[in-house]
Amino acid sequence: MAMTEPASLPPLDELLDDAHVVALPMRVRFRGVEVRETMLLRGPAGWGEFGPFPEYGDAEAAAWLRAAVDAAWHGFPAPRRTRIPVNATVPAVPAARVPEVLGRFGTGVRAVKVKVAERGQDLSDDAARVAAVRALLPDAELRVDANGGWDVPTALAALERLGEHRLAYAEQPVPTVAGLAAVREGLADRGVPVLVAADESVRKESDPLAVARAGAADLLVVKAAPLGGVRRALDVVAQAGLPAVVSSALDSSVGIRAGLALAAALPELPYACGLGTVSLMREDVLREPLRPVDGALELREAVPDPGLLAARAVPADRRRWWLERVRRVHAGAAGAVPA
Ligand SMILES: O=C(O)CCC(=O)c1ccccc1C(=O)O
Numbered sequence: 314m315a316m317t318e319p320a321s322l323p324p325l326d327e328l329l330d331d332a333h334v335v336a337l338p339m340r341v342r343f344r345g346v347e348v349r350e351t352m353l354l355r356g357p358a359g360w361g362e363f364g365p366f367p368e369y370g371d372a373e374a375a376a377w378l379r380a381a382v383d384a385a386w387h388g389f390p391a392p393r394r395t396r397i398p399v400n401a402t403v404p405a406v407p408a409a410r411v412p413e414v415l416g417r418f419g420t421g422v423r424a425v426k427v428k429v430a431e432r433g434q435d436l437s438d439d440a441a442r443v444a445a446v447r448a449l450l451p452d453a454e455l456r457v458d459a460n461g462g463w464d465v466p467t468a469l470a471a472l473e474r475l476g477e478h479r480l481a482y483a484e485q486p487v488p489t490v491a492g493l494a495a496v497r498e499g500l501a502d503r504g505v506p507v508l509v510a511a512d513e514s515v516r517k518e519s520d521p522l523a524v525a526r527a528g529a530a531d532l533l534v535v536k537a538a539p540l541g542g543v544r545r546a547l548d549v550v551a552q553a554g555l556p557a558v559v560s561s562a563l564d565s566s567v568g569i570r571a572g573l574a575l576a577a578a579l580p581e582l583p584y585a586c587g588l589g590t591v592s593l594m595r596e597d598v599l600r601e602p603l604r605p606v607d608g609a610l611e612l613r614e615a616v617p618d619p620g621l622l623a624a625r626a627v628p629a630d631r632r633r634w635w636l637e638r639v640r641r642v643h644a645g646a647a648g649a650v651p652a
């Protein structure tokens with residue numbers, strides 16, 4: 314099966330005809346972000362989100378632009394389900410803040426992802442955070458996300474300890490594909506019943522299928538934007554032949570809508586998805602943001618409110634920065650793909 318060919322991008326002026334750059338303050342700081350800046354584009358099929366983090370280079374951002382265009386110009390594939398179970402996401406906060414953070418996700422939380430291995434913290438901080446979540450939710454499915462912050466021996470020791478709180482899986486415990494394979498093997502040798510999930514090794518590698526080929530993970534975390542859109546992400550999952558968890562990139566509700574489309578179109582959806590992150594944000598672009606209720610999101614359209622787009626618009630210098638970025642990324646992407 315061939316990977317879907319990326320469609321050519323519309324001309325720049327068409328792409329920017331109805332483009333908005335917004336700044337969305339967070340309620341809970343997440344991966345260093347206090348205010349999420351992102352661009353929303355309207356096309357003939359609806360809205361798309363272009364929100365690569367500011368430190369990302371143009372080559373990486375090109376996939377995000379394809380994803381935004383795919384959503385706004387081509388829409389989404391047919392859904393197989395309309396209710397998407399989601400996890401609560403707990404950033405690397407002190408354990409004492411866990412009740413407040415979990416409270417933002419409302420009642421009915423059945424799965425929680427806990428960030429671990431944060432720079433400047435140690436394993437006892439992680440253990441206290443995970444224990445605090447487990448104490449509040451004795452029956453929930455818990456996973457941790459290290460964002461590649463451990464080396465192999467540290468990951469094995471950490472997961473042996475954190476695994477005492479019953480973890481379903483560990484997301485990207487170490488940075489490399491070979492490291493993931495070693496952690497997976499080491500956990501099995503030690504009899505630690507924690508699965509290994511690949512995130513950065515799928516979305517940042519030039520070959521998103523390397524993980525599956527190496528047998529380096531039990532499951533994949535897939536995000537529509539960095540993989541170049543919903544259809545491309547569906548292809549990656551199909552070719553990998555592994556279970557997939559759909560996750561957000563700290564998107565506004567427009568990007569979350571694309572994640573929901575991906576989760577809705579997957580043949581199997583065995584895990585709750587990381588699409589609840591609007592609950593970590595103070596502001597959004599929808600009057601009724603896509604925040605989970607009773608542990609799930611319902612599939613629905615995400616049409617930004619004009620008043621909110623205006624109220625959250627970034628200052629002129631930031632708008633110029635984003636427009637300039639889109640111009641560069643568009644020029645680079647257009648050159649690389651036959652029309
Ligand atoms: O998966 C979730 O629960 C939330 C999304 C999330 O963790 C995330 C959001 C933005 C950038 C990276 C990541 C990540 O999974 O590492």
Ligand SMILES: [Mg+2]
Binds near residue numbers: 458460484485513
């Ligand atoms: Mg992750």
